[in-house]
Amino acid sequence: MDLRAHIAETRAGAGDPATLLGEFRRAAVLVPTAGQLEDRLLARSFGGVHWILAFTDEAALAQFAGRSGAAPDQPWPYVAVLGARLLDVVIPALGRPAGVAVDLADEEGSMLFPPAPGIVPAEVAVHGTDGEEAA
Template identity: 45%
Template sequence: MRAAALARRMTELTKSGEGDLRALVGEFRRSEVLVPVVEGSLLTVATDDVRWLFAFTDMETLDRFAEQRPETVDEWVPVFGARLLDQVIPGIGGPVGVAVDAGGPTGLVLPPVPGVVPDAVAWEAVPGDAPGLGAAAGGAR
C-alpha cells in the first residue's frame, strides 16, 4: 500500500505547519487509501453545505476512528485517491471533500475546490466562502 508516503507527508505538514499542498494532493492521488463502508455505502457526513468522505492511510487509524462512531463500520475498501477524486466524488453529487485520517493527530481535509476535485463538482468560488487550494490545510504553501 502506497499510503505510507502520504502519511509521512501529512506528518511533516503537521509538524512544520508548512508544505506544498499541491504535492500533498498529488501524493493522495497516487496513494491507495482505505474508505470505510457502513451498510453497503461509503461512509460520509454532511456539515453545512459540504459532504465529507472519509479515507485512511492505515488500518490502525481507521480502527481508532471506527471505535468512536455510533454506527458499525463493518467493512472498508481500498481505493486510489485519484479514483476517489475523479470518479467517486462526481458520482455523489454536490460539493464533496475528503477527510484523510479523521480524528488522528495528522488528519487533513481536502476541500472540494478546483485543483483538488474536478472543476464540475468543485465548490463555487465565492469570496470568503471556501478556501482555495493555496489556503487549504491550515495555510500550507
C-alpha cells in the same frame, strides 16, 4: 515518503500542498462501507459538504471505529481506493459538494481535501464568491 508523512509535514508548515495532493492521488486509502449491502462509502456531512471518510491504514480506521463507539471486535468492512479515483470519479458521481477527510479521528494527523478547484474536477468544485457569483 508516505501519505501520512506528507500530511504531517504539511500540517507542520514545511510541506508543499501540491506534493501532498499528488501523494494522496497516488495512495490507496481505506474507505469504510455502509448500508445493507455495504455498497455505500461511509461519509459525514458538515457545513454543506459531504465528506467521504478515508484512512491511511487499518490502525487509523480502528482508531476512528473506537471513537465512534464500536466494540473492539466489531468488524468494519472497507474498500481500498486510490485517492485519484475518489477525487475524479466518486465525488463527481455524488452530485453534491463533496470532499475527502483523511484519518479524521487523529487530531494531529488528519487532513481534509475539500471540493475546491485544483483538488476535484472543475465541474464539481465549489467556488468562493468573493463578491462574485459562483459558476
